[in-house]
Amino acid sequence: MPNKMKLSDADLLSLFHADPDFQTNFTPRHYARKTLVYSPFEEKNLVFVVRSGRLRIYLAYEDKEFTLALLEKGDVFSTHTPAFVQALEGTEILVCSTATFGQALARRPELSLTMVKVLGELLQNSIQTIEGLAFKDVRLRLVDFLLGAAADRGRVTAEGTVVQLGLGTEDIALLIGTTRQTISQIINDFIKSDLLQKIDRKTLLIKDLEAFQEMKEIS
Amino acid sequence: MPNKMKLSDADLLSLFHADPDFQTNFTPRHYARKTLVYSPFEEKNLVFVVRSGRLRIYLAYEDKEFTLALLEKGDVFSTHTPAFVQALEGTEILVCSTATFGQALARRPELSLTMVKVLGELLQNSIQTIEGLAFKDVRLRLVDFLLGAAADRGRVTAEGTVVQLGLGTEDIALLIGTTRQTISQIINDFIKSDLLQKIDRKTLLIKDLEAFQEMKEIS
């Protein structure tokens, strides 16, 4: 079950250790919290791996935004896509231009499989997103998100599943394609129905996971 | 400007002529009008090229559908994506399983570039779609569609640009992510404003292309 919170499992980092020579193609870069890493207007295309921190991939149009994905340590991304990339916190990435990456590809053909894999996952992710936007209402999209987050980073306790989202209401809204207010509304509905509970600003306790599963199944 | 009506320019067909040996990996198949070519439940992944006819790539959920793309002669597609593929009319395609395609890739590395290109275009297309669904209302999405279609298959005449869509109202609705009724509504608004005119059921005359361009620019 692919998930917005994790873009790619292709473990490129291990490749670095296997072939240190290969690593020389990549140059490390640092970005401070909230700075722009890449904008679709730039000509250069890049391939990069996240070494630490968190990044946000998003679309912008007029004064609206939509978050496509969040990247964490180990995730791979290619700016084949006309989207913005922003550091959410202090972040270090290893960059390579697609040009030189292409050359590396030629020398080590098995790399192209990695490339195809990454693009494939990106594509999968987008289609998932389209499905959400085209077919599901906000409530259901939120449920999907919660289930995904739970599966991905949930810690099971006696009370239920604790999920450290690391995201505020607004952030969730951007990820789901709606407004802060609507998310707030729905989450509090869930809390009133005793399905959810707030641990602190950015972490939730899912008290009844099955209930959510069912909402997902039964239309 | 990428367009829903045309998925890929990667001219794989020419490769066939260049290397007839390569062609033996592909087996031709015929499909009758309205038959299902591929469903996401199948295990097998495929790569194929359209030789004649038209195909529709779509998502389905409960009793709704959403058309991701239409394919025509020369277009390449890979079922890396969990979507349905349906023949809109009598159609012939050349199929290859991704497995054997992978082997071919190994032998002819330059092919992987084609693969990356195809996936990249698919991705581009998806993101375009997400942008539409997330940011634009139906009217604007329709305008985008019309402009794209005009650029792609429009014939310029004294009256304006004639576009043979080959699609009915319902088909357009599925492509845009709305209902038949809403499309009908908006198109007739445009006709009343003298921006559009119906030639016959499936072809339109765009009388004022610039007006549409402007609607697109100015929010």
Next chain:
DNA sequence: CTCCAATTGTCGGCTTGCCGACAGACCGCA
């Protein structure tokens, strides 16, 4: 501890677009 800034909750009005229903138009076919 206190205060400020940012985040979150809540409300009502308003718009978009869905849905069901039905009427009319069109097309191929016998």
Next chain:
DNA sequence: TGCGGTCTGTCGGCAAGCCGACAATTGGAG
């Protein structure tokens, strides 16, 4: 030339969710 099936136009009611406004809460920084 009439018939049946399909496609298209149009209406009214209705629900989802956006938006602006404002209040309440919270968490840090000093």
